[in-house]
Amino acid sequence: MLVVSRATGENKFECTTCPYEYPIYRNYTDRTVLTRKEADDVLGGEDAWKNVDQTEAQCPKCENNRAFYMQLQIRSADEPMTTFYRCTVLQCSAQWRDQ
Template identity: 55%
Template sequence: MPIQFCPWCGNMLSLTSTENSEETKATLAFVCNTCPYSFLMENECVCHYIYTKRKELDDVLGGADAWKNVDNTEAQCPACNHDRAYFMQLQTRSADEPMTVFYKCCKDGCGYRWKE
């Protein structure tokens, strides 16, 4: 069933469950959260969940190859307090803003990344 909209105000309707004191089974109704419109479901409703596949994200810094030929400098790693880190500068904002400096810890086994 497609998304339902209120014929009076145009807002999206919410699906709610209501219990009748006369009957033991619950009934479903589409109700508007902004106006008094409601629509009782008379037929049986079957809900299906569709899970979308998430897109794989690209590494904006170029992946593992981007760190192969970069220089290192004295910078303290926030994770392990190692005193050397690889660095690269990229223009991530508009041209009148300073470049962003990305760091990667030089210590084997750490590899923590941060930026300034």
């Protein structure tokens, strides 16, 4: 983390978990391009959908009446769980969630 020293007023890199400090004496520039993950990667990929239950839910893409579902706590503990659905028709496999 980049911080300004209270003692000297100079910039330094400082570790937030240990006492390590690295003073900065010249201009330093670094860019990192972040690649966004697909929502399926965040949810665990294809393996997350193995052995999940089915329920009656209409697919918004093909209007099939059955869907696989799983529930995850993605917000704070006092918020309700979010239900994710996936169409049971292999050719469709659309994914959506309850709003």
